[in-house]
Amino acid sequence: MAVVFDRPHALVDIPMHYCPGCTHGITHRLVAEALDDLGIEGKTVGVSSVGCSYNNYFYFNCDMIQAAHGRAPAVATGVKRSLPDNIVFTYQGDGDLAAIGTAEIVHAAARGENITVIFINNTIYGMTSGQMAPTTLLNQVTTTTPYGRSAKNHGNPIRVCEMLATLEGPAYIERVSLHDIKHIKKAKEAVRKAFKVQMAGKGFSLVEILSTCPTNWGMDPLESLDRVKNEMLEYYPLGVFAGEDLEV
């Protein structure tokens, strides 16, 4: 019998701890498929961050390093400068990357550090139970914006791709979404391209992945996917922000 669908080798065969309907599982699979397809699992070092995916070193089969909150790009810099022929990626959420780790991501991007960043934007802090993130949309209710995020009190959400694309360093920046199969396929291509950019030594690559958090949004999984499509895409347009013409 022909096998048409299997677990990627780069994913460990154990149950994940993520909530039902959370899209972390899909993104893990996309990263693992890229490592498999490109044949780079053995030379890849991943850097986990702080957030719901803090322990994804249990799930990825490549060597993994767990970093302090927001510091993954600095840790990845240390690894890549030590092992320039290896492949290094970080896996960071929006609180980690766009709040506490703003300096680290901006300067890694500015240096054109030859690493790949997988950036999960679900407009909320998941692990600490639903606080406002730098990406939380205006009027969105969270546990720390119980009356909704207001531009006056909390400022406007940060568009990370657009911000980083103002720098000269990044080789490739794209925002993708996981709200339906068609977009998951596009996300898969983007993740794959990001790793290929690094393999070609072109420099900093980042894929922002619009994701869900059904538990902290107070929605079921399908409603959550609808929210990505109906609310997030408007503020966070999909597309390539750097390296559109880059062939790898």
Next chain:
Amino acid sequence: MGERLLMKGNEVIAEAAIRAGCRHYFGYPITPQTEIAHYMAKKMPKVGGVFLQAESEVSAINMVYGAASAGKRVMTSSSSPGISLKQEGISYASGAQLPAVVVNIMRGGPGLGGIQPSQSDYFQATKGGGHGDYRLIVLAPSSVQELYELTVDAFNLADQYRMVAMILGDGVLGQMMEVVNFRDEEPIVDADKSWAACGHGMKREHNTITSIHLDPAVLEQWNQALQKKYKTICEKEQRYELYKTDDADIIIVAYGSVARIAKNVVHVAREEGLKVGLLRPITLWPFPTKAFEQVMDKTRAFLTVEMSSGQMLEDVMLTVSGRKPVYFTGRMGGMIPRVDDIMAKIKEISAG
């Protein structure tokens, strides 16, 4: 016979690191240690190494965390306020059992304090500094020659015990020039680094570097393993110098640049007929309790001298445990104790 050169303390630290096989240095400018970064910026590209000026001390120590995770000999350096910023990363590296060398060329605090020499980061260096139950191996050189030798040793100790080793100097040592005799070859310990995250090449299980253990029972076991390691270090790695202590009625306890002043005091006191000796801790952690046991029965009193309000004083008092009187004199953040001031204290103790 190796090279004999006149060099500045900070530059010697950098040169020693390179000789010890360090090829990765991540730093951020701060007075009075910046010459380390200058030297690394010039030298590292010539020896195939990496010098990177980070965007902050926080990033620099996390780059160290990455390079150490990859199994490389790596160093960062800073001065007091910058070392405070590095404490998060030092705690994580300690939790993850990563070998690395951190240099603190102390200046006066608290806050921005000043840029003149001080010893007021003793507590921070020897009691943990960041959060959690951990220790650093803390080496306190008192000459440029010792900056060289102890920096090489710091890399070996860090690798051997998989932990952070700190060179705790001060602005005097960093800025002064002295002759240093280099060895032709360094005694480099070749430690096992099979734990490193450097790509498994599909030949082994994947390695993980982490400091998080959410299961409290597992975390306790992890901590107990760390404590066991620290106990071994306390037994095996204490270092100190005893100078004219055999017949000393009063023993000065001082480290780093202050120990040099204290040595002058020993000479001046003896010329005046006062039997004074010096106990100089070289490892501040582990604290050299064995040195105290050697002299405890013979001496009458201890006098701790520091460029702080009396931080090492607490370890001296714990070690002496009331068996002999312990006195203190010192100057605060940026002011250097004078021979006359210390002599006055010795005369006061002698008269008492």
